[in-house]
Amino acid sequence: MEKNRNYFVAIALSVLIVLAWQFLYMNPRLEKQRLADEALKAQQATEQAANPAANGTTTPATTAQGALPGQTQAQATASREEALAKTPRLAIDTKSVSGSVNLTGARFDDLKLKAYRETVDPNSPIITLLNPADTHDGYFAEIGYIPDANAGTLPGPTTVWTAPEGAKLTETTPVTLTYTNEKGITFARTIAVDDRYMFTVTDKVTNGGADAVALSSYGRITRYNKPTTPSVYVLHEGFIGVFGDQGLNETKYSKVEETPVTLDKATGGWLGITDKYWAAAIIPPQTTAYDARFSHFTDGQPRYQADFKDDAVSLAAGQSVEVKNLIFAGAKEVPVIDRYEAEYSIPRFDRMIDWGWFYFITKPMFKMMDFFYRYFGNFGVAILITTIVVKALFFPLASKQYASMANMKKVQPKMEELKAKFGDDRMGLQKAMMELYKQEKINPVAGCWPILLQIPVFFALYKVIYITIEMRHAPFFGWIHDLSAPDPTTLFNLFGLLPYDVPHFLHLGVWPLIMGVTMFLQMRMNPTPPDPTQAMLFTWMPVIFTFMLASFPAGLVIYWAWNNTLSITQQSIIMKRHGVKIELFDNLKGVFRRKPAPSK
Missing domain, CATH: 2.70.98.90 (Beta-galactosidase; Chain A, domain 5)
Structure with a gap:
């Protein structure tokens, strides 16, 4: 379990670095460029107004x-x-x-x-x-x-x-x-x-x-x-x-x-x-x-x-x-x-x-999405159905992942005994744990494969939504009129109810909030990590992702929110099948339960 968490933390940190670069570097750069363009257009308009004859006296092409x-x-x-x-x-x-x-x-x-x-x-x-x-x-x-x-x-x-x-x-x-x-x-x-x-x-x-x-x-x-x-x-x-x-x-x-x-x-x-x-x-x-x-x-x-x-x-x-x-x-x-x-x-x-780079994934994914679009007439719906297909394809791997987690949990007492037996002898402990894995037929890294394999799929979908012209100005439902653009609403003016605009970096729309909530619930499906640093990371990660993904194309945020929802459902079914306790409600109670003051 500890190794699995370390893998998840490493993956999460890698994604956070990419998102931080987008949020802290690219978004300010885009905003600066937009303001510069507006200033240039205003300057050109002023010059033309000051010299209306200029355009009429241009020499012929030479x-x-x-x-x-x-x-x-x-x-x-x-x-x-x-x-x-x-x-x-x-x-x-x-x-x-x-x-x-x-x-x-x-x-x-x-x-x-x-x-x-x-x-x-x-x-x-x-x-x-x-x-x-x-x-x-x-x-x-x-x-x-x-x-x-x-x-x-x-x-x-x-x-x-x-x-x-x-x-x-x-x-x-x-x-x-x-x-x-x-x-x-x-x-x-x-x-x-x-x-x-x-x-x-x-x-x-x-x-x-x-x-x-x-x-x-x-x-x-x-x-x-x-x-x-x-x-x-x-x-x-x-x-x-x-x-x-x-x-x-x-x-x-x-x-x-x-x-x-x-x-x-x-x-x-x-x-x-x-x-x-x-x-x-x-x-x-x-x-x-x-x-x-x-x-x-x-x-x-x-x-x-x-x-x-x-x-x-x-x-x-x-x-x-x-x-x-x-x-x-x-x-x-x-x-x-x-x-x-x-x-x-x-x-x-x-x-x-x-x-x-993931051409062999990206283009077939577009073909699948385009097929559903031609049938249903809405690219947003096509994204949702494509997500279901991808989740179905990864279901066997996800099942193995949670089976591995269940087995790891069962042998946890034996692992604690080995840690007590070998103490600071790390080499001896590692060898004994490998023997234990072999006896119990456990692969300690099996739970990481579904996550690792889904990363290219995620980036491939991001590419499809970001680069293909078919997504440009493609509407979903309600206020989403362009799946290739960020959600236009923002929490900080009550989603348009208050009559003022907010700065670009404070745009936090409905769909990013939905994505953040589903991510929070998904992460609470498992026990809280005992390590304080990991626990803090898992607590704040949904909040960080919510703000960072607010500037991403709405189609991608909708995909992520829907994918999280399907993952919660899928994980619940698999964990119940393997007899693993679903920690969601206990974890939610723990979040809102006031911790007792330490005894003096």
């Missing part, structure tokens, strides 16, 4: 603003509306996205996601993913060709493509853009989009000149700013890609700010930039070798860039060649990402979603 990978790019000064109005555009309109392709550079720099809004308010603006290079939040994808002496001017950032009059890009109407250079080389670029977020860019290049040329294509995802919300330890945001045999590469913004990351030449794969819920990536031709890199530029407009360059292809006079690239820009929906991986044979494209 060659520098559309620079090739690695070259200088001028500072962005225009508003989004002005930037969109400066260049000819091809409209995009599907059931999932809207926006336009900039015909200058055939650049994907205007994209909105119709199915997603900025907040749970149904009237809030829809998510804007890509923005023109002239804006402060520039974020775009581009495919072009590296200049060649014999080939003349090849398509790049400043190339003006020609689109058919009145053309619109939809899921049923691809559009072909054309460009012919001074050497007679013709480029016919056909852009198609499916019903979700995948664009297919197919270039048919015909050499109408007299000389052979060498063509090398490039692709890049360029972004000016990092996410305003600091990333947390369980989530990767930044550069990402899979490069042939090199496999998955996840590189943080901070690392690239120090030094560029150059990848070895690879064949097959993809690369881009990922956020928590959104991503933009280019999938180059899967049979052509390419060089790739992740970079950060500070020459002019600071920007982050993931780019690649194909090996050159020779094109004789009169010959044609076809180059096909894919561009993904949209929401990281699990079924959609999986479909793209299978349909286009994109290696490990599903790792665009950060399933984490």
Whole structure:
């Protein structure tokens, strides 16, 4: 029993360290960042009000603003509306996205996601993913060709493509853009989009000149700013890609700010930039070798860039060649990402979603949860049912755990006799106790396995709730309108009855309180540890967890409260079956019973 308690204490302390880091470091950091963002927006609004003509006098886009990978790019000064109005555009309109392709550079720099809004308010603006290079939040994808002496001017950032009059890009109407250079080389670029977020860019290049040329294509995802919300330890945001045999590469913004990351030449794969819920990536031709890199530029407009360059292809006079690239820009929906991986044979494209180290647990758990969601129509209910399934799977282990505890309790008198017999002879005592365990067929660490095995399951569920877009703005019942956000209520204004807001760190909602109560009851199912330090830890742990989990996603807190409730029921059944006394009511009486004063 003593060893089991030590294991539990060690596990609890480990979890407490993680939660303390979240509560004491990450939460203040997020709050500080939020206040800084609000101050920046207020400052920008003041500047615009003081100089209303500034946005109307911005110079047109220059060659520098559309620079090739690695070259200088001028500072962005225009508003989004002005930037969109400066260049000819091809409209995009599907059931999932809207926006336009900039015909200058055939650049994907205007994209909105119709199915997603900025907040749970149904009237809030829809998510804007890509923005023109002239804006402060520039974020775009581009495919072009590296200049060649014999080939003349090849398509790049400043190339003006020609689109058919009145053309619109939809899921049923691809559009072909054309460009012919001074050497007679013709480029016919056909852009198609499916019903979700995948664009297919197919270039048919015909050499109408007299000389052979060498063509090398490039692709890049360029972004000016990092996410305003600091990333947390369980989530990767930044550069990402899979490069042939090199496999998955996840590189943080901070690392690239120090030094560029150059990848070895690879064949097959993809690369881009990922956020928590959104991503933009280019999938180059899967049979052509390419060089790739992740970079950060500070020459002019600071920007982050993931780019690649194909090996050159020779094109004789009169010959044609076809180059096909894919561009993904949209929401990281699990079924959609999986479909793209299978349909286009994109290696490990599903790792665009950060399933984490426990990938083999996290993704199946999401699949199970998604199955229940599609049946019941509520992700909160899906979490509850998934918890029941997990508890059922662990029931045999839990039964062994409490059987071991029952056996340990039965041999407790014999262990006390051995302690009295061997005194300070620790080696002799340990050997005698091992013999006792062997005779009684007891495994002293058997009770720890269920706890150890459930830790990865817990973190896997945390990942599912935190990273998957399916949980974003997913309601439960009552006041929970977003399972991926903390419980919005707080005890310190009587859950909204008092007309004032409380500081972020004092948000202590209904569900965290329910979780704390269930955790307290679960810990009181067993005898109070005799060691005063352990007893104090077990007494205060539910209180500490209640405050720390108040800032966690509501879905996770609901899971933990429900899991505690099931554990209490399960433990009661198993302990009764093995003849072990349930200490809950005695312990509760002990908590509220006044201790007698010590006799003099």
